[in-house]
Amino acid sequence: MIRIEKLHKSYPIGKDSLHVLKGIDLHIKEGEFVSIMGSSGSGKSTLLNIVGLLDVHDEGNYYLNGQLIKDLNEKKAAILRNKFLGFVFQSFNLISYKTALENVALPLYYKGMARKERLKIAQEYLEKVELGPWANHLPNELSGGQKQRVAIARALVTKPKVVLADEPTGALDSTTTDSVMDLLKDINDEGMTVFVITHEEEVAEQTKRVVRLKDGLIISDELTATGKAKTV
Amino acid sequence: MFDLDRWREIFQSINKNRLRSVMSGFTVAFAILLFTLLFGVANGLGNFFKGAFADDAQNAMFVRVWKTSKPYKGLQTGRRVQLKNKDYDYIADEYENKIQYKSSRIYKNFTIKYKNEASSYSVMAVNPDHQYLEKTIINEGRYLNERDLKAKSKVIVIGRLIKKDLFGEKPALGKRVNVNGSSFLIIGIFSDDGGDNEERKAFIPLSTSQAMYGNNDYISQIALGYNPNLSTDAAIAFGNQMERDLRKKLNIHPDDQSALSVRNMAEANKFVGTVMLALFFIITFIGSGTLIAGIIGISNIMIFVIKERTKEFGIRKALGAKPSSIVGMVVQESVLITTIAGYVGLTIGTYILSLIGNSLEEKYFIKDPSVSSEIVIGATFVLIVSGLIAGYLPAKRAANIKPIEALRAD
Ligand SMILES: Nc1ncnc2c1ncn2[C@@H]1O[C@H](COP(=O)(O)OP(=O)(O)O)[C@@H](O)[C@H]1O
Ligand SMILES: [Mg+2]
Numbered sequence: 001m002i003r004i005e006k007l008h009k010s011y012p013i014g015k016d017s018l019h020v021l022k023g024i025d026l027h028i029k030e031g032e033f034v035s036i037m038g039s040s041g042s043g044k045s046t047l048l049n050i051v052g053l054l055d056v057h058d059e060g061n062y063y064l065n066g067q068l069i070k071d072l073n074e075k076k077a078a079i080l081r082n083k084f085l086g087f088v089f090q091s092f093n094l095i096s097y098k099t100a101l102e103n104v105a106l107p108l109y110y111k112g113m114a115r116k117e118r119l120k121i122a123q124e125y126l127e128k129v130e131l132g133p134w135a136n137h138l139p140n141e142l143s144g145g146q147k148q149r150v151a152i153a154r155a156l157v158t159k160p161k162v163v164l165a166d167e168p169t170g171a172l173d174s175t176t177t178d179s180v181m182d183l184l185k186d187i188n189d190e191g192m193t194v195f196v197i198t199h200e201e202e203v204a205e206q207t208k209r210v211v212r213l214k215d216g217l218i219i220s221d222e223l224t225a226t227g228k229a230k231t232v
Numbered sequence: 233m234f235d236l237d238r239w240r241e242i243f244q245s246i247n248k249n250r251l252r253s254v255m256s257g258f259t260v261a262f263a264i265l266l267f268t269l270l271f272g273v274a275n276g277l278g279n280f281f282k283g284a285f286a287d288d289a290q291n292a293m294f295v296r297v298w299k300t301s302k303p304y305k306g307l308q309t310g311r312r313v314q315l316k317n318k319d320y321d322y323i324a325d326e327y328e329n330k331i332q333y334k335s336s337r338i339y340k341n342f343t344i345k346y347k348n349e350a351s352s353y354s355v356m357a358v359n360p361d362h363q364y365l366e367k368t369i370i371n372e373g374r375y376l377n378e379r380d381l382k383a384k385s386k387v388i389v390i391g392r393l394i395k396k397d398l399f400g401e402k403p404a405l406g407k408r409v410n411v412n413g414s415s416f417l418i419i420g421i422f423s424d425d426g427g428d429n430e431e432r433k434a435f436i437p438l439s440t441s442q443a444m445y446g447n448n449d450y451i452s453q454i455a456l457g458y459n460p461n462l463s464t465d466a467a468i469a470f471g472n473q474m475e476r477d478l479r480k481k482l483n484i485h486p487d488d489q490s491a492l493s494v495r496n497m498a499e500a501n502k503f504v505g506t507v508m509l510a511l512f513f514i515i516t517f518i519g520s521g522t523l524i525a526g527i528i529g530i531s532n533i534m535i536f537v538i539k540e541r542t543k544e545f546g547i548r549k550a551l552g553a554k555p556s557s558i559v560g561m562v563v564q565e566s567v568l569i570t571t572i573a574g575y576v577g578l579t580i581g582t583y584i585l586s587l588i589g590n591s592l593e594e595k596y597f598i599k600d601p602s603v604s605s606e607i608v609i610g611a612t613f614v615l616i617v618s619g620l621i622a623g624y625l626p627a628k629r630a631a632n633i634k635p636i637e638a639l640r641a642d
Contacts, residue, residue: 054550054636074555074632082552093547093639097248110552115237154551 001162001193002028002051007060009046020046022216023060028195030161033188033227035204036197038213044197045166047213051195052085052164053077065161082110086155088165092147094139094154100126101135104154111158125153129183145176152183156192163187165196169203181206242565252540256533256566257573260615263526264574267519267611268581268603274515276585276592276601281504288426289365291332293471294495295323295454295478301490305483313482313491317442317449322481323456323474330470333457335359338441338450344390344434345410346398353394355411355434357441358455365455366424368435373405373420380419380437387440389420391431411436414444458498464505467498523611527618531625534566538626539641545630546638555631559624566623567616574615578608 009021020043028034036044049055050062053072062069065084072080086107087093094103101122108118126135129149139147148168155163165184169177181203188194188208196207204210208227212220246253297313320336338357343350362368363375371392380387388411395404408415416436424430442449458467475494476486484491538545545558585601592598630638 049636052550054639055634074549077635078549078552078554081550087550089639093543093550095544095547097244102244106548107551109237109241110548110554110557115240158552 001030001032001065002026002195003061003063004051005061007047007050007062008058009043009050009055010058020216021050021057024216024218026211026218026221028193030193031188031191033185033194033208034196034211035207035209036195036211036213037199037201037204040199042213043216044213048164048166048195048197051162052087053081054087078110082107082158084161086158086160086163088148088151088155088163088168090167090170092139092144092151092171094147094150096139099136099138100131100142100150103139103150104157107154107158122153122157125157126150128156129153143176144172145179148172148176148180149183152180152187156187160192162193162195165194167197167199169198169200177203238561238564241561242568245561245565246569252533252537253569256530256537257569257576259529259533260526260570260573260619261577261580263522263529264577264611264615265581267522267526268578269584270519270522271515271603271607272581272585272588272601273598274511275603276588276598278508278511279601280597280599281507288497289333289367289457290497290501291457291460291467292365292497293456293458293467293474295319295456295474295492296495297453297482297492298490300484300488302485302488304485304488307483311491313484315451315454317451319478319481320451320454323454323478326477327470327474330459330462331456332459333361333364333455335362335365335455336438336451337362337453337455338438339452340412340441340445342412342434343410344394344398346404346407349398350410351394351397353391353432353434355388355436357436357438359438361457362435362455365457366430367426368422368424371421371423373418375420375422376435376437381439384439384443385437386414386416387419387437388416389422389435390418391433392421392423393428393431394434395421397432412445458496462498464498464502468496468502471496471498523614523618527622530566530570530618531622534562534622535626538562538630542630542633542638542641546633546635546641549631549635549638555628558631559627562627562630563620563623566627567619570615570619570622571612574612578603578611582608 004024004026007021007024008019010017010019024047036047038044046055050057053064053069056072064080095106098106101119104125105118105122108121123132123135126132129152131146131149131153134142134146139150142150152168163184168184169180172180184194184196185206194207196203198204205224206226207224209221209223211218295315297315300307300309300311300313303309317336320334324331324334335358340355340357341352342355343352358376359381360376360378363370368375373389375389376387379385388409390404398404398409399407404418404421407418409418438451458470462470471494475492479486479488479492482492545553548558582603585603588598588601
């Protein structure tokens with residue numbers, strides 16, 4: 001599903017540049033549940049953004065669903081994102097003037113689906129994250145955990161192949177963290193590839209595979225206890 | 233092309249961000265309001281200038297004579313010049329192609345009497361064409377015609393105010409009045425835009441006057457309407473040439489303004505034209521200045537608005553929005569706001585102008601200030617285009633920011 005070879009990424013800082021990813025090789029197959037760990041500043045978000053086509057890499061190859069990602073213009077990237085990818089951000093990134101339902105329905109609008117149909121499907125996904133009754137509330141009327149569940153519903157509504165989550169529980173307390181992780185596990189059980197960044201060991205343990213980053217390189221890549229149990 | 237979902241997105245964005253929308257709308261509305269008022273007032277000034285010469289026909293020319301002020305060919309200064317029918321015929325013949333209307337004039341002051349009411353009025357003996365030259369408006373009956381002239385009929389066309397003086401509210405048409413001792417039949421009653429003086433006049437046939445009072449072929453003035461196909465400059469040249477010809481014919485020094493002169497509306501027209509042109513440049517300058525200020529205003533606000541929405545655009549792009557859809561959304565919103573706001577400004581402006589009406593004519597020479605529909609359409613078009621540009625440029629830039637940068641914005 002995701003294949004990365006010798007990936008490099010630098011950020012220009014003034015006249016210098018900051019070399020963040022220094023040759024990453026990573027292969028994630030369809031249906032995997034992978035977490036990335038690493039200290040702050042190790043390049044986790046950078047990697048995820050490149051995978052999510054929100055940013056571009058400098059060197060190396062990236063294949064998404066077998067397609068080489070190279071010289072992609074914004075229009076093509078938008079189509080691929082809409083078709084293959086769902087995003088969950090640490091800061092939720094809901095549109096503040098839209099209701100929960102409208103937020104969830106938005107990716108379907110960009111898919112070109114008729115309003116009635118997309119609202120119906122969006123409602124189904126809201127029920128799925130147990131927020132059915134909150135459909136017509138604005139984001140600022142929801143708690144952090146609720147907002148993140150709306151964001152997850154929004155990420156899922158297009159039935160993407162890969163769900164990318166950048167510290168989805170970073171802003172949540174432990175009980176809501178658990179409910180969000182349970183949701184991600186359910187999604188994975190349904191066959192979706194889930195790729196999540198975290199710096200919490202408890203969160204990482206609930207995934208099936210942990211990739212550890214340090215200074216822009218992968219230092220370890222192993223299955224977790226759950227991962228081993230499932231594969232055996 | 234009509235995309236209901238897109239409009240829904242736009243209305244939601246406008247509605248949920250009302251302050252922002254009202255702010256950008258206000259700038260445009262204000263600019264257009266100023267623009268409308270300015271145009272209207274300038275138009276009003278123009279109307280006043282045009283109106284100041286509206287009493288007579290736009291193409292009128294008058295040949296006037298008085299006493300010579302220069303000796304010529306052994307003739308003395310102070311000689312009285314007299315126009316006669318043959319001069320009128322000469323002009324009519326010589327300049328046939330250049331003349332639309334022609335009439336002689338004899339000025340008289342007569343007492344007009346009806347029953348016990350009597351008063352002195354200025355009575356003009358004229359030809360039928362005179363109606364068009366003086367812009368006489370017939371309210372009742374008719375004006376003089378060729379048959380009246382041929383028959384030297386004793387008929388009279390009286391001004392609205394003479395009728396009021398002599399008849400009050402009673403009918404006057406078909407009645408006989410006593411003019412300087414002879415009985416005349418009232419065949420018409422007229423009004424005139426030139427003011428009260430013009431409506432205390434009466435017209436009788438030229439031939440009647442010449443036969444009855446002096447039995448000669450003298451005339452006081454010749455009034456002409458030059459061919460409207462002539463350009464202003466050609467009409468002025470025509471007037472000058474006629475002036476030279478007549479002076480020669482009547483043995484007048486070529487430069488003797490006092491003895492014979494031609495008053496030519498073409499010259500006034502040229503003056504009005506120049507004033508209007510100057511006015512036009514001033515309006516265009518200030519008007520486009522106001523519009524440009526409005527466009528800059530809306531552009532600035534759009535830049536600000538788009539900056540504020542960068543993160544939202546990033547979210548939309550992460551969810552699959554193409555840059556074109558974001559540009560389209562912003563441009564459509566911007567055009568909608570500018571058009572509505574512009575329309576509001578225009579409506580308020582025209583309303584204020586209609587309130588002003590003619591109230592400023594006396595003091596400020598502004599008559600019937602208004603904006604023409606071409607200006608309205610033109611301004612609306614400029615607005616839509618400016619909304620398009622104001623929205624397009626910053627939106628295009630915003631839509632091409634990498635989504636990750638847009639998402640980081642706050
Ligand atoms: N747009 C950027 N411009 C410059 N430096 C950046 C940018 N984004 C991230 N960085 C730097 O790159 C490094 C890696 O960042 P990031 O991938 O966000 O780390 P992590 O998510 O692991 O905390 C950090 O040192 C960060 O300061
Ligand atoms: Mg990060």
